[in-house]
Amino acid sequence: MNIPTATGAQAVDPQTAAAADPQAATDEGRFHGKAAALLITTLVLAVLAFQLNASMITPALPHIGSFFGETPEAVAQVQSMFFLAGAISGPVIGRWSDFIGRRNALLLVLAIMGAGTVLCIFAPSLPLLVAGRFMQGVSSAIFALSYIVLNEYLPARLFGTSIGIIAAINGGVGGVDGYFGGLMAETLGFQSIFVAVLVLAAIAVVCVIKVVPGGKSAVAPGRMDWWGAGSLSVFLVFITYFVSTGSSAGWTSPAALGLLAGSIASFTAFWLIEKKRETPLVAVHHLRSRQVWPVIATTVLTLAGIFAIINFTVVLLSQDKENGFGLSASVAALLFLTPAALIGVFAAPLAGWIADRRGWIKTVRVGTATSLACAIAAALFAHNQIAVLIAIAALGIFYNGFFLTAINGLSVLLSPKEAPAALPGINGASFGIGASLGVVVVAPFAGLGTAGGYSTALWISVSITALAFIVSLFIAAPKGEKI
Incomplete structure (x- = not known):
């Protein structure tokens, strides 16, 4: 039965797809064939609307500062408030979707992001632009919502690959989105980036209305906590x-x-x-279980270790003319950032496919262990540009591909049955906390600009990643389940 929408359009549900094409869906309500491809494409568009807000704005920050006549410290709020809103929205809106339905939640965050984008386009002052960015950051919840939708409407054999496709976008569009963001800011003004994002968000809204099934999710009755x-x-x-x-x-x-x-x-x-609470955000006994706390801790620690290497220590090392590789900012990004992001785009779907067949917990551990090996290589040969380049590129496979895909899929599969959106939402918030923690821990050492300082920063990241691997060994599936 079709589900009417407020605009008169009709959403495609699994039963309708099955009637139109016997290969489109099963009797259990899972999408197959074209219906599955449409669902994945729709969620990719929604996720892109968020991701481009994050990656394309970074190179435009100096232009924003010049436009408003503000200091770099003040302009930094453009990004910090965006990610703060994302950390809050994931757990809250993710869990709320258990009660209002996935499609309604997706449309809600896209609407808030759209309103924030309009505010950013016409903002006459930096404080209003920051307010708009906070509203845009709410759309970070799209990641958790997308993972849950894929689990609920796709067959098991497609779940892993589809999770990998979504996770691949978490690192940007192969590293080229940042380049185009800088180019647009230089030629058309930073507002042009927000216009492009607004158009993409509008397209995503239409697709969500037409493709994502409506109605409430089949979870235990109750009210939002x-x-x-x-x-x-x-x-x-x-x-x-x-x-x-x-x-x-x-x-x-x-x-x-x-x-x-x-x-x-x-x-x-x-x-x-x-x-x-009768229907808590996440029950306390779940927070104590080996299905929840090790997942969150593994995410925080792995991000703290690896993110700091890729996005901070190696960035400084590669551009240091005295004790580093002496590269320009653009060449450093091209050599050390773009390859890992681009490799991750292809490695993530493969990682999801492997996780479906070999086990999600095992894949998380493999991703963490191999990321640790890459970190050790970078620390051991920190003076060798080629060695560091190879180590960072390999992280595109094992960190961007295997770890990020497996930990996101695992957060969905291990989330409490009565609160399927709880763990994906909290785990999503853990990404930002881990990334920030890793950078601030190594910053005093990498910031020295000495060979010893870079080495110390890298070995600190290695130690944190080693702890992440140890914690990952505590992750366990519920009794009687094989994940």
């Missing part, structure tokens, strides 16, 4: 600012200690609230 969502959001804000403040003002500064106290208090409040 807004108290739990609020306390978790406060915790994420506190912990984010604690990490950034600690790195700049010192970990024992009054501001950092105050934020640490706020982090502890808000997480304690979240824990106590969840113990008393």
Whole structure:
């Protein structure tokens, strides 16, 4: 039966697809053939609308500062508030989708992002632009929502590959999106980037309405835990600012200690609230289980280790003329950033295909272990440009491909049955926390600009990644299940 929409369009549901094409869907309501391809394409468009907001704006930040006459420190809020909103929206909107339905949640975040994009296009001041960026950041929840939709509507044999396709976009469009973002900012103004994103978001909205099934998800009845969502959001804000403040003002500064106290208090409040709710954001006993906490910890630690290597330490090392490789910014990006991103685009779907057949937990461990090996190689041969280049390119396979795909798929498969969106949402927030933590931990050493400083930073990242691998060994499937 078709599901009517507010605009008069009709969504394609599995039963309709099966009637039109016997190969399109099974009696169990899973998409096959063209219906599956349309669903995956729709989610790719929705994810791209978010990802381009992240990657294309980075090279445009100097132009934004010049346009508004603001300092780099002030302009940094354009990105920081965007990612902060993303960290909050994933757990909250992901869990809310258990009650309002996946399609409604997708349309909600795309609408908020669209409104924020319009504000960014016409913003007369930097504060209003930052407000628009915060609204755009809410669309980060699209990743978690997409993973859940794929699990609910695709057969098991297509789930892994489709997760890989979505995860591949998490690193950008093969590394070329940042280049085009800079080019558009230079020739047409930074507002042109937002116009392009708005057009893409509008196309994604139409596709979601027509392709993603409507109705509510088949989860346990109940109501959204807004108290739990609020306390978790406060915790994420506190912990984010604690990490950034600690790195700049010192970990024992009054501001950092105050934020640490706020982090502890808000997480304690979240824990106590969840113990008393009938339908919590995520039940406390799940937070203690080996299906939840090791997944979150593995994500945080792996991001802290590997992200800092690729996006911070090696960036500084490659452009250092005295103690590094002395490359220009553009050449450094072309050699050390683009290959890993491009390789990841092809490796991620393959990783998902392998995970479906060899096991998701095993694939996470393989991805973490091989990423650790690449990190060790980079640290051992930090003085050798070719060796570092090969190590970072290999991370395109094992980190961008295997780890990111497997950990995202695993978060869906291990999420509590009564709260299927809980773990994907929280795990999504863990990406930003891990990336920020890794950078601030190695920054004092890599920032020295010495050979010893770069080496120390790389070995710190190796140690963190080694801890991530150890934690991944604690991940376990529920009894009687093989994942």
